Amino acid sequence: MKTKLLLLILLVTKVIFINAQMDDKFYYPGKALKPIEWTNVENVKFAVENDTINAVILKSNAKPKATVFYFHGAGGNVTSYAPIITPLLKDNFQVVLIDFRGYGKSTGIPTHKNIAEDGEKIFSFVSKKEGIKDTKKIIYGASIGTQIAAHLAKTHQDEITGLVLEGTISSFGDIAAVYAPEYKAYLENSFVSPYAAKEDIKSVTKIPKLFIHSKEDKDVPFAQGMVVFSNATEPKEFIEFSGEHLYGLKYESAKILASMNKMIAR
Numbered sequence: 001m002k003t004k005l006l007l008l009i010l011l012v013t014k015v016i017f018i019n020a021q022m023d024d025k026f027y028y029p030g031k032a033l034k035p036i037e038w039t040n041v042e043n044v045k046f047a048v049e050n051d052t053i054n055a056v057i058l059k060s061n062a063k064p065k066a067t068v069f070y071f072h073g074a075g076g077n078v079t080s081y082a083p084i085i086t087p088l089l090k091d092n093f094q095v096v097l098i099d100f101r102g103y104g105k106s107t108g109i110p111t112h113k114n115i116a117e118d119g120e121k122i123f124s125f126v127s128k129k130e131g132i133k134d135t136k137k138i139i140y141g142a143s144i145g146t147q148i149a150a151h152l153a154k155t156h157q158d159e160i161t162g163l164v165l166e167g168t169i170s171s172f173g174d175i176a177a178v179y180a181p182e183y184k185a186y187l188e189n190s191f192v193s194p195y196a197a198k199e200d201i202k203s204v205t206k207i208p209k210l211f212i213h214s215k216e217d218k219d220v221p222f223a224q225g226m227v228v229f230s231n232a233t234e235p236k237e238f239i240e241f242s243g244e245h246l247y248g249l250k251y252e253s254a255k256i257l258a259s260m261n262k263m264i265a266r
Helices: 002-020 086-090 112-127 145-156 172-179 181-190 197-203 222-231 253-265
Strands: 041-048 051-058 066-071 093-099 137-142 162-166 209-214 236-241
Touching: 041 112, 051 112, 066 112, 066 145, 066 253, 086 093, 086 253, 093 112, 112 145, 137 145, 137 253, 145 162, 145 197, 162 253, 172 181, 172 222, 197 222, 209 222, 209 253, 222 236, 236 253
Parallel strands: 066 093, 066 137, 137 162, 162 209, 209 236
Antiparallel strands: 041 051, 051 093
């Protein structure tokens, strides 16, 4: 009887573990806001269910050559990432930085499910705004943001001119296995990612793709970025740099900007 009860408990735990997707282990929303030094800023907010999503549009000082939708990493908020993307602004890209639920001024709690649903709504909503609807569009994912970026690109590749993935995570399960090595076999065999860059990228066939990753990345293994790159179809490019996680635009801005400019010149 005890053995059967133990097996039942383990089975129930496993079902809950998989269904819950451990959302709280992936997202670390930052609420502390830093000053955004870029002066040409528009704040945008809209309602989703009972929550409010906030975003900022950082506008170039000249006519924008394209609009970049930037989906940031698991920590911080839009004010943490604004300094990182300054090279894009100086090269006359305008950038839409989105805080999902729980981040910055956005309310609610982020989950894999609502991140994907809200990403669709945000992209559709902001893409129709004056000053954006007639521009070329690039989706840019950073770290955990690469999951939603690849997922969005899969369904919106007719509306965008390129996809950029930096510090790419191959899947939620793969990165969980890195941080919980004692459960690696279980996670690889039992955890089902609701969506995964390494799978979604296979369907992104109509647009150029740029991958950026540091071999010194201590947050997301370089090998995960290579997995997604290997699964991608041409045209594609990989820029390797030396430095901290998500600081490609700091160390290799010329190469990255050249690649992105090539995307919008097609």
